[in-house]
Amino acid sequence: MVRFRLSVVLLIVMLIAAACGGTATNTPAPSDSGSTGGDASAAGDPAEPVRGLYAALYGREGTAADFACAAAPGFADALQQSADASAAAFANATINVSGLNYTVSEQDADSATVTVEGQVVYSVSGIDTPVPLGPIPHTVVVENGAWKVCG
Numbered sequence: 001m002v003r004f005r006l007s008v009v010l011l012i013v014m015l016i017a018a019a020c021g022g023t024a025t026n027t028p029a030p031s032d033s034g035s036t037g038g039d040a041s042a043a044g045d046p047a048e049p050v051r052g053l054y055a056a057l058y059g060r061e062g063t064a065a066d067f068a069c070a071a072a073p074g075f076a077d078a079l080q081q082s083a084d085a086s087a088a089a090f091a092n093a094t095i096n097v098s099g100l101n102y103t104v105s106e107q108d109a110d111s112a113t114v115t116v117e118g119q120v121v122y123s124v125s126g127i128d129t130p131v132p133l134g135p136i137p138h139t140v141v142v143e144n145g146a147w148k149v150c151g
Contacts, residue, residue: 046112046140046147047102053138053149057083058095058120069141069148076149096121100133110142114149 053068055061057079064083068076099119106113117134139151 043142043145043147046104046107047114049140049147049149050102050114050116050138053079054097054100054116056080058086058097060087067149069143069150071141072150075151090122090124092124094123096123099130112140112147114138114140 049067052062052066053064056064056066064076064080065073097120099121100116101118103115103117104112105115115135115137117136118132119130120133122129122131138149140147140149142148
């Protein structure tokens with residue numbers, strides 16, 4: 001029953017994210033050079049807000065809105081609602097997202113695609129259940145000198 005619930009929740013998250021589209025190739029992410037400025041190099045690593053988004057959704061470290069661009073508030077709201085439903089269904093679970101990989105592609109001065117793929121591990125009563133996730137492409141843009149997730 002737990003695997004079924006996990007599958008349903010992850011399917012919802014993947015459907016929401018997949019609606020954004022995009023493609024990805026395995027290219028290295030640029031190194032983080034700070035978080036101020038107006039261009040991509042000054043904004044740092046475009047994968048960072050996506051990492052933050054997943055930490056917020058699964059690890060309850062902040063909220064999805066903290067990482068969303070101003071042009072896509074509905075995206076963050078939909079993901080947060082899905083995460084809240086997942087948290088309610090798995091209130092006794094510990095969720096580990098350290099098995100996720102973030103691949104940056106299609107990067108230019110003010111936008112990039114970050115694709116998330118790997119495993120989310122749900123731990124309930126000492127039993128770990130790894131659940132595959134992705135690939136899920138996310139569009140990120142530089143907004144006020146920082147990368148933000150738009151889809």
